[in-house]
Amino acid sequence: MPSRQPVDLVIEARWVLPIAPENSALAGHAVAVSDGRIVALGPAAELRERYAPQEHVVRDAHALLPGFVNAHTRAATVLLRGLPVRAPRLRWLRETLAPAEERWLSPDFVHDGTRLAIAEMLRAGITAFGDAYLFPEEVARAAAAARVRAAVGLPVADATTPWAENATEHLAKCEALWDEYRSHPWVSLHFAPQAPYCVEDATLTRVRRVADELDARIAMQLHETEVEVRDSLARYGRRPLQRLADLGLLRPGFTAINLNRLDESDLELITRTGIACVVCPQSDLRLGDGPSSLAQLVGRGVSVGLGTDGAAGTGALDVLAEARTASLTAHALATGRPALAAQEVMRLATLGGASALGLSHLIGSIEPGKAADLVCIDLSPLACQPDADPFDAIVFAATRQQVSDVWVAGRAAVAEGRLIAFDEQELLALARLWARRVQPGAAA
Ligand SMILES: [Zn+2]
Known part of the structure; x- marks a missing residue:
């Protein structure tokens, strides 16, 4: 058996919505990422055989889509x-x-x-x-x-x-x-x-x-x-x-x-x-x-x-x-x-x-070669069940609170619902500071 190719990250999800070249919902698929780019999209079992990722993320109640x-x-x-x-x-x-x-x-x-x-x-x-x-x-x-x-x-x-x-x-x-x-x-x-x-x-x-x-x-x-x-x-x-x-x-x-x-x-x-x-x-x-x-x-x-x-x-x-x-x-x-x-x-x-934005060569779909700007949406809440049509579940039932994970160029910015790209406490203090200046009545 040939040795598995090392990659930075593999994300498996209940659904993958690549948007292009075909705008469909793929069940049980995964995406492999290296150097900030999408390397492959395919059935999860197949990608497990082909790639040795440094990090393996499994989101089995989620939809994975481009940011x-x-x-x-x-x-x-x-x-x-x-x-x-x-x-x-x-x-x-x-x-x-x-x-x-x-x-x-x-x-x-x-x-x-x-x-x-x-x-x-x-x-x-x-x-x-x-x-x-x-x-x-x-x-x-x-x-x-x-x-x-x-x-x-x-x-x-x-x-x-x-x-x-x-x-x-x-x-x-x-x-x-x-x-x-x-x-x-x-x-x-x-x-x-x-x-x-x-x-x-x-x-x-x-x-x-x-x-x-x-x-x-x-x-x-x-x-x-x-x-x-x-x-x-x-x-x-x-x-x-x-x-x-x-x-x-x-x-x-x-x-x-x-x-x-x-x-x-x-x-x-x-x-x-x-x-x-x-x-x-x-x-x-x-x-x-x-x-x-x-x-x-x-x-x-x-x-x-x-x-x-x-x-x-x-x-x-x-x-x-x-x-x-x-x-x-x-x-x-x-x-x-x-x-x-x-x-x-x-x-x-x-x-x-x-x-x-003139960026469709780089982002907007899950296709090999494009940047790994990816998002997971958790479809496990009752409001999204059953999720047989993940597009409908996302657009007509989910809210932005259900965004669980976000990667930009393969790097996590949000992980399991937590913003890690910023210190939220620091930002809240900054927001309050400006509120006191701009709308003193509202921030009293
Ligand atoms: Zn405007």
Whole structure:
């Protein structure tokens, strides 16, 4: 009998959900991991014969799946959770969020807030996130230290922000950061111009040129509200997506975030240009803008990921909850249509998000060669029994509390329900410290 091949880790689970190349549930399978990468996926008995792992993990009441991807958030705004949330969104942004940010936004705020958000996300099985906020260097630093994958947006604005004075200074700082992180193991960067109504055509054209030169992705929040679409029609004579198309921004390396109330021409444009999309079902519903056009996008074969958006508006950085909401609301505008299948939304919550962040070559599915970013969900609780269809059990019955184990690049970040990537006591103290500063009434 040939000797067994040494590997770092083998994980056996009741179910393995590889998501791709086939989106199915494999019973009694296992995954072998070495040097942070997936080496093999196969029947557990077969892998036991082939591999001699340093560590052998057996989770016989669990589903093993690729880590969830939070394709759009503003991680640091966990520090603003608890501020009143009220629709309409633009008024809330102007009257509640902007004053708080003006008062508190700083490198320390973003660094500490991002650390807290990363801990919350890891505990919820999220191993990669896309961020759109100011002080991106602090987001990158926090992600790299935590060894979690981050696609960090480089903010571009015409107006003065706490990060830079004008478009030229924003772009100069973006390019400097680009050089620093060009081949980083945890952090990838992309250009993230602010919402289209905040950025003039000339600046968007400059972003496109620089992004083309650097072969960088661009992500923008678009079609968030009906007002945004109406104002764009009044000011530019075109809907926001059409305006960006005319400026040459819509291409496969472009990710559009939000996308509420799309019309036929928008959908046609998205399909034709091959852009990726991210929807944020819970924040859109909470702020009165949803439901998104998810069903139409998926129906046309567009690549879609799920995002939580910022915790200040959503409440929780919980992609599993977003998946359930996405499924249940996908057809909310049409009566008589069932929810989007659990299997389909699980793909959006993993591989769909990975594509939207430009990381689908590396993460989003359990395939040999990809990074071992893996998650176990415990399906033994009564609420998930019987678990004959693990996709349904996960999406419609489980909660993020049932995420038992998380590995990022083969390294454990959560083990048997305990967060080990961070000291939870230290983080709780940090959260309380900021709460006392930002919301003294609430923390009394
Ligand atoms: Zn957002």
